[in-house]
Amino acid sequence: MTVRTIEWRAGEVILIDQRRLPRKEVYRVCRNYRQVAQAIRTMVVRGAPAIGVAAAMGVALGARRIRHPKSVGSVMERVFRTLEDTRPTAVNLHWALARMRRTYEENKDGGLELLKQRLEDEAMEIYEDDIAANRRLGGLGAGLLKGSRRILTHCNAGALATAGYGTALGVLRAMKESGAAIDEVFVDETRPFLQGSRLTAWELLKEEIPVTLITDSMMGYVMQSRQVDAVVVGADRVAANGDVANKIGTYTVAVLAQRHGVPFYVACPTSTVDLGCPSGADIPIEQRSQDEVTHIAGSRIAPDGVHTLNPAFDVTDHSLVSAIITEKAVVTPPYKKNLRAVCSSTSLRYT
Numbered sequence: 001m002t003v004r005t006i007e008w009r010a011g012e013v014i015l016i017d018q019r020r021l022p023r024k025e026v027y028r029v030c031r032n033y034r035q036v037a038q039a040i041r042t043m044v045v046r047g048a049p050a051i052g053v054a055a056a057m058g059v060a061l062g063a064r065r066i067r068h069p070k071s072v073g074s075v076m077e078r079v080f081r082t083l084e085d086t087r088p089t090a091v092n093l094h095w096a097l098a099r100m101r102r103t104y105e106e107n108k109d110g111g112l113e114l115l116k117q118r119l120e121d122e123a124m125e126i127y128e129d130d131i132a133a134n135r136r137l138g139g140l141g142a143g144l145l146k147g148s149r150r151i152l153t154h155c156n157a158g159a160l161a162t163a164g165y166g167t168a169l170g171v172l173r174a175m176k177e178s179g180a181a182i183d184e185v186f187v188d189e190t191r192p193f194l195q196g197s198r199l200t201a202w203e204l205l206k207e208e209i210p211v212t213l214i215t216d217s218m219m220g221y222v223m224q225s226r227q228v229d230a231v232v233v234g235a236d237r238v239a240a241n242g243d244v245a246n247k248i249g250t251y252t253v254a255v256l257a258q259r260h261g262v263p264f265y266v267a268c269p270t271s272t273v274d275l276g277c278p279s280g281a282d283i284p285i286e287q288r289s290q291d292e293v294t295h296i297a298g299s300r301i302a303p304d305g306v307h308t309l310n311p312a313f314d315v316t317d318h319s320l321v322s323a324i325i326t327e328k329a330v331v332t333p334p335y336k337k338n339l340r341a342v343c344s345s346t347s348l349r350y351t
């Protein structure tokens, strides 16, 4: 099954509108960087690696529309700032923009047409690197989870959250490709945006991987009744000490996993590890609109005027993380030392 999450088509960025899934497969055509930024903000495209790739393509779009060499500097600064301001938590967005900014600085004096081509080439490289990384980490994860036949995952860390193949779902895809027996994947709905029930269930059904949808409140029950052999989730930012920011509810899963002796694995490319971020306390947590909590599919389910909280992410302490599966290695504690050893060559300064 090839999900076309995102596609560069000479001067356009094509995105599957993830707000419409699973009922409709609708594609959004972005013809300028502002449209890409809006698609990221409104979660037409979502998922840490996917928004990084989208932002990189947005930079290439922004450059393509420049007509006068003298305006390059002012236009590109506006492009970078607009895309950097879309969503704060997923470090892949800022990592990808740092790569694009490095390419811009290296080529800004080489002529406008060369600059445009170099930025497009870099965006495509970020796209292809992500898919390759997911396939590699998937294979490493399949080896780690060998023998785990009943797995729980949270949110969507699949092809839809990346340039393709997925991270947590990349591990499941690699397990299936290797012939490993998967008896059951428990997917929780992941309120309020329902990435689990709408996106992960959709991806796994298409892959013919056995999936059971549960409500968020059933996570404790399935682990207490010993129905889960392992948990694997994605990540939006891993701090230098191994603390993990991921979709809201991940911390709950991790505490339950520890309580019931279930290994808790995080699958992410090294572009998700932020060595410049000392701990989870330093990770900015995005607060999203209250409508996501008070409405489902556009219908109000809560009374007018009710106060809501809507942090889009939480932080799981590194002590609850059994291992971090990256494309370069499966990283185990002590994370501060081992993450630096594995990820330093990928790390880029974002500030």
Ligand SMILES: CSC[C@H]1O[C@H](OP(=O)(O)O)[C@H](O)[C@@H]1O
Pocket: 046, 047, 048, 049, 154, 155, 156, 157, 158, 161, 162, 166, 167, 168, 195, 233, 234, 235, 236, 246, 247, 248, 312
């Ligand atoms: C492959 S990482 C996907 C990661 O991103 C999601 O957040 P959002 O849907 O708000 O972009 C979620 O935290 C996933 O685990």
